[in-house]
Amino acid sequence: GAxxxxxxxxxxxxxxxxxxxxxxxxxxxxALYWYxxxxxxxxxxxxxxQGNSAPDKSGLPSDRFSAxxxxxxxxxxxxxxxxxxxxxxxxxxxxxxxxxxxxxxxFFGEGSRLTVL
Amino acid sequence: DQQVKQNSPSLSxxxxxxxxxxxxxxxxxxxxxxxxxxxxxxxxxxxxxxxxIKDKNEDGRFTVFLNKSAKHLSLHIVPSQPGDSxxxxxxxxxxxxxxxxxxxxxxxxxx
Numbered sequence: 001g002a003x004x005x006x007x008x009x010x011x012x013x014x015x016x017x018x019x020x021x022x023x024x025x026x027x028x029x030x031a032l033y034w035y036x037x038x039x040x041x042x043x044x045x046x047x048x049x050q051g052n053s054a055p056d057k058s059g060l061p062s063d064r065f066s067a068x069x070x071x072x073x074x075x076x077x078x079x080x081x082x083x084x085x086x087x088x089x090x091x092x093x094x095x096x097x098x099x100x101x102x103x104x105x106x107f108f109g110e111g112s113r114l115t116v117l
Numbered sequence: 118d119q120q121v122k123q124n125s126p127s128l129s130x131x132x133x134x135x136x137x138x139x140x141x142x143x144x145x146x147x148x149x150x151x152x153x154x155x156x157x158x159x160x161x162x163x164x165x166x167x168x169x170i171k172d173k174n175e176d177g178r179f180t181v182f183l184n185k186s187a188k189h190l191s192l193h194i195v196p197s198q199p200g201d202s203x204x205x206x207x208x209x210x211x212x213x214x215x216x217x218x219x220x221x222x223x224x225x226x227x228x
Contacts, residue, residue, distance in 0.1 A: 056214075
């Protein structure tokens, strides 16, 4: 499809298990973001990939969280030893940010809802 | 340190009236501002944006105003429609740096 695709759409896991969330950005978009939205909260920045630059990991809440972006396209967000407070909707977005003349509008996927029991 | 703040968690207006959503920011280096709308169980969608070199941008029923001296922006929706009921996020960025979002304002437009 033409939009940002995320999988799985829903994930229920047990406390202590590892999870992987995947994001397929819009083809050609150089920037990729991960945000999360906990129940009743705003959009919390997690990590930002821009082209070949080192990612901005300043939003990752703990060292249990990591993300990578392979080949400048698909990204995987990994949460190790999940905790109940990790339950949230994890949103991926991509944009052409950084390219000349572009406004950097983000296009979001529909999110992956993670529930940690 | 919350660089983008939406101090009103919710707003309720009558259909046909004006909705005004407010946003404040602390970083004077921000040069681009955006508003996103989010329905339940969907990702946020882009609504309207404004560059720091402007003080107003209009798109149909939606107008964004930017007051740089006050570090304040607002989104006006006129006339408001029930379909506008959603959570509205403002966001700001500097150059190609990360986009930072506010906590959102839930708008309810009453028929």
